[in-house]
Amino acid sequence: MSTRRTFLKTSLAAGAGVLAAGISAVQAKSDAAAAPKFAAGLIYTKDNPGKWAKKVGSHAPSVKVEGTKVTVTTDHGMSEKHFIVRHTIVTPAGDVLAEKTFMPSDEAVSVFEIEGKHPVLYASSFCNKHDLWVSEFSVS
Numbered sequence: 488m489s490t491r492r493t494f495l496k497t498s499l500a501a502g503a504g505v506l507a508a509g510i511s512a513v514q515a516k517s518d519a520a521a522a523p524k525f526a527a528g529l530i531y532t533k534d535n536p537g538k539w540a541k542k543v544g545s546h547a548p549s550v551k552v553e554g555t556k557v558t559v560t561t562d563h564g565m566s567e568k569h570f571i572v573r574h575t576i577v578t579p580a581g582d583v584l585a586e587k588t589f590m591p592s593d594e595a596v597s598v599f600e601i602e603g604k605h606p607v608l609y610a611s612s613f614c615n616k617h618d619l620w621v622s623e624f625s626v627s
């Protein structure tokens with residue numbers, strides 16, 4: 488069990504660091520008036536799946552917003568060896584507004600209450616085999 492905890496802690500810390508680095512890359516690109524784009528090879532998106540092009544449908548998180556209720560779903564199987572570890576909701580400044588950690592026996596669905604207006608937010612989904620995926624959305 489401690490091995491699993493160590494793995495999860497390491498994975499989650501790595502995921503948060505990668506997402507922060509990716510957001511910095513987005514801000515740098517935005518400052519350069521270029522289209523926002525996450526750092527290739529660090530964060531994968533539906534439009535930039537990199538080496539995981541065949542994994543888009545099962546890894547890019549989908550987001551449904553109903554008022555303040557935000558539902559994040561990753562259409563991915565869950566098993567002991569291969570599963571979605573975590574969802575987060577992150578602002579462009581890197582503030583984590585909400586997060587949920589999964590066990591292999593869970594479904595990769597999370598429901599959050601996000602207050603206020605947010606023209607840009609990021610939902611992340613971390614797979615233990617296929618890295619960190621991000622989808623952009625807004626709450627108005």
Ligand SMILES: [Fe+2]
Nearest residue numbers: 614615616617
């Ligand atoms: Fe996966």
